[in-house]
Amino acid sequence: MNVSHTIVRRTAATASVVLAFGALSALPATASGGGGVEHRGNCSMNADWKLKAKADNGRIEVEAEVDSNKAGQTWTWRILHNGGVSARGTATTQPPSGSFQVRRLLVNAAGTDQIGFRSTNPASGETCSGSLRF
Numbered sequence: 001m002n003v004s005h006t007i008v009r010r011t012a013a014t015a016s017v018v019l020a021f022g023a024l025s026a027l028p029a030t031a032s033g034g035g036g037v038e039h040r041g042n043c044s045m046n047a048d049w050k051l052k053a054k055a056d057n058g059r060i061e062v063e064a065e066v067d068s069n070k071a072g073q074t075w076t077w078r079i080l081h082n083g084g085v086s087a088r089g090t091a092t093t094q095p096p097s098g099s100f101q102v103r104r105l106l107v108n109a110a111g112t113d114q115i116g117f118r119s120t121n122p123a124s125g126e127t128c129s130g131s132l133r134f
Contacts, residue, residue, distance in 0.1 A: 043068075043119075043128035051117045053134040060106040064117040066091075066128050067099035073121055080116035080131075081106050 036054030043049055047068035054061050062079055071093050078088040079102070091100035106115070116131040 037132050037134050039130050039132045041128075041130050043126055045124065045126040047121075047126055047128060049117065049119065049128040049130050051115070051130045051132055053113075053115050053132060055108070056105060058108060060108050060113060060115070060134055061103065062106055062115055062117075063101060063103045064119070065099055065101045066093070066119050067097060068093055068121070068126075069098040071095040071098045073098070073123065075100060075119045075121050077102055077117070077119040079104055079106075080114075080118070082109060082114050 036052060038050065038052040040048065040050045043066070047066055050063075050065040050067075052063045064077065064079060066075055066077075072095075073093045074090060075093070076088070076090050079086045086106055087102070087104045089102065091102060093100050106113070113134045114131065115134055116129070118127065118129040120127045
């Protein structure tokens with residue numbers, strides 16, 4: 001094999017790796033093989049939200065958090081799974097961080113699961129919402 005064929009093959013192999021990596025990084029955030037997914041965002045006023053999902057013995061462990069930096073606030077929340085309400089409740093932000101956290105185990109449906117979280121502070125009207133695919 002001459003040198004020009006070797007360079008062409010190496011260049012083609014490098015291009016294939018770059019294209020494959022680019023295609024993978026363009027996919028939506030999902031998890032497989034026990035990995036987890038995490039999304040974060042800002043609420044409608046000053047608070048922030050975080051939503052995480054990971055595999056747990058054939059189920060999906062979902063953790064949602066709202067951080068308002070103000071202890072003693074009451075928030076209503078709900079976790080959505082594939083379009084339906086899977087869990088709901090009320091939580092109070094705790095000192096010292098002024099946040100609350102909710103954890104639930106969901107059924108791991110066939111294919112990609114769509115998980116959402118929505119929380120509202122009735123006193124201020126602030127809302128937080130986020131979603132991810134697992």
